[in-house]
Amino acid sequence: MGTPLRVLMVEDSEDDAFLIARELRLAGYEPVFERVDTPEAMSAALEKGEWDVVTSDKTMPLFSGQAALALLKQNGRDLPFIIVSGSIDEESAVGMMKIGAHDYVLKTNLMRLPAAVEREVRDAETRRQRRRAEAELLQQRETLYQSQRLAAMGELLAGVAHELNNPLAVVVGQASLLRRAAGQGPLAARAEKIELAAERCARIVRNFLALARQQPPSRALVAINPVVREAIELLSYPLRVDGVEVELKLADDLPLLWADGHQLHQVVVNLATNAHHALRGVPPPRRLSIATRHDAERRQVLIEVSDNGPGIPSDLRARIFEPFFTTKPMGTGTGLGLSLCRGIVESHRGTIEVQGGGDQETLFRIALPLELRPLSHAQASPEPLVSATPAAGASILLVDDEPAVRDVLADLLASEGHRVETAEDGLAALERIEHGAYDLIVSDLRMPRLDGPGLYREAVRRWPGLARRFVFTTGDSLSPDTRLFLEQVALLHLPKPAEAGQVREVVERALGIVGKPQTGGQ
Numbered sequence: 001m002g003t004p005l006r007v008l009m010v011e012d013s014e015d016d017a018f019l020i021a022r023e024l025r026l027a028g029y030e031p032v033f034e035r036v037d038t039p040e041a042m043s044a045a046l047e048k049g050e051w052d053v054v055t056s057d058k059t060m061p062l063f064s065g066q067a068a069l070a071l072l073k074q075n076g077r078d079l080p081f082i083i084v085s086g087s088i089d090e091e092s093a094v095g096m097m098k099i100g101a102h103d104y105v106l107k108t109n110l111m112r113l114p115a116a117v118e119r120e121v122r123d124a125e126t127r128r129q130r131r132r133a134e135a136e137l138l139q140q141r142e143t144l145y146q147s148q149r150l151a152a153m154g155e156l157l158a159g160v161a162h163e164l165n166n167p168l169a170v171v172v173g174q175a176s177l178l179r180r181a182a183g184q185g186p187l188a189a190r191a192e193k194i195e196l197a198a199e200r201c202a203r204i205v206r207n208f209l210a211l212a213r214q215q216p217p218s219r220a221l222v223a224i225n226p227v228v229r230e231a232i233e234l235l236s237y238p239l240r241v242d243g244v245e246v247e248l249k250l251a252d253d254l255p256l257l258w259a260d261g262h263q264l265h266q267v268v269v270n271l272a273t274n275a276h277h278a279l280r281g282v283p284p285p286r287r288l289s290i291a292t293r294h295d296a297e298r299r300q301v302l303i304e305v306s307d308n309g310p311g312i313p314s315d316l317r318a319r320i321f322e323p324f325f326t327t328k329p330m331g332t333g334t335g336l337g338l339s340l341c342r343g344i345v346e347s348h349r350g351t352i353e354v355q356g357g358g359d360q361e362t363l364f365r366i367a368l369p370l371e372l373r374p375l376s377h378a379q380a381s382p383e384p385l386v387s388a389t390p391a392a393g394a395s396i397l398l399v400d401d402e403p404a405v406r407d408v409l410a411d412l413l414a415s416e417g418h419r420v421e422t423a424e425d426g427l428a429a430l431e432r433i434e435h436g437a438y439d440l441i442v443s444d445l446r447m448p449r450l451d452g453p454g455l456y457r458e459a460v461r462r463w464p465g466l467a468r469r470f471v472f473t474t475g476d477s478l479s480p481d482t483r484l485f486l487e488q489v490a491l492l493h494l495p496k497p498a499e500a501g502q503v504r505e506v507v508e509r510a511l512g513i514v515g516k517p518q519t520g521g522q
Helices: 014-026 039-048 065-075 092-097 107-182 188-214 224-241 262-279 338-346 375-380 403-415 426-433 454-463 480-489 500-514
Strands: 002-010 029-036 053-056 082-086 104-107 220-224 244-250 257-259 288-297 300-307 351-355 362-367 395-399 417-424 440-444 468-473 494-495
Touching: 002 014, 014 029, 014 224, 029 403, 039 224, 053 065, 053 107, 053 288, 065 082, 065 092, 082 107, 082 468, 092 104, 092 362, 104 107, 104 262, 107 188, 107 403, 220 262, 220 300, 224 244, 224 262, 224 300, 262 288, 262 338, 262 362, 288 468, 338 351, 362 403, 375 395, 395 403, 395 426, 403 417, 403 440, 403 500, 417 426, 426 440, 440 454, 454 468, 468 480, 494 500
Parallel strands: 002 029, 002 053, 053 082, 082 104, 244 288, 395 417, 395 440, 440 468, 468 494
Antiparallel strands: 220 257, 288 300, 300 362, 351 362
């Protein structure tokens, strides 16, 4: 069995084509060839087949070797091109090789053809391998560049999030206190809206920070339809101002998903926002549609977001999920939205795809698999312990260097019936512990003079019984140092900002674990 060889022969003589094929067979090849002698026939052969080598006569009645070489280049194929001619002078041969021919062989000396074919086929494969290696290297460099860019963006987001978390903690806490104070009065509904919006801002900051640090989502049983309604409610005003008609087609039979509802909320917001921006460029009517349905056969919940905007050009559709790629004008888009959407969906073992474009409506389809709650997660999240004594009325020392954050947390804890004292940093806290008795110490991690970890180590050194009586608050629990410390001490902690319900739950759980009050220096 000879070596397979696919040969495209540009040759007007059947006899000469037969002789070329015979010479290749004698050299151990098994040639499969097609003979063409016009530009049309050569173009058709290049389109429909894969070839290892092209041989071409120099002069033919309806074609020429030079025209055949030009056509091969136009086609974009990097194939060995060998002139096989009955008579070609040295000057013409050199001229052909200067414009791209790889070799030339006289028909009176066909014995030289197999060696030329072997060499040029090998060299062509070497060139292809080199191009593949260069493309892979370029891709690796681009990936590294994007990773470094994302890492830098992540660090920037982490810093911004940390700076935002303290004022957000004040807004969240004060909104909760305002709602409680409003009771059933006329301001109750407004206070509740402020609280919900403030809590949503806090979640967005945490979600963006988690995405920047590539952390796994926090899972719970989630109903998708309320997530969609809340996302549209958040965008309702700008959509209404721009005359966008919103249609919700939400199925009633959707099963619950084991998912991160806040992150899925961000996905819907991002997709709806993208659709809104696209619709601004088209005349009314402007329509945005969001549908949900249950695919029982594939055990999936589907979310479909579509609009009648200008669509996404087919040549850009494959790139829209790339980080930092955007079709929006300079200064109006970061190119992160769809990339973050894909990251969230894939972290839920789902898929996201885009359809349509041009004259068709753009449709994003998300498929999320139905997964049972993992046993390991259930075991890792035990129900909060209940103290033998009522949680209310505990003595709590609150340590934070931000006065506004310290005050609002103190008010939240006092509203639950606790006795609260405060300290502005770790050194002031140690002095209070020296002269007081506290059921619980709630401390920020980052503070001047003496930070949370330093306070914990010194307090436990002096009073070992305090080891389990700390709860820490932090605006960035995702930083490596923070994670390491929290893992080492294995204590409860609160994100900053924390919703009133979170504060209550963590404090009650901590008090249930520690039981009786702990005396400090007394």
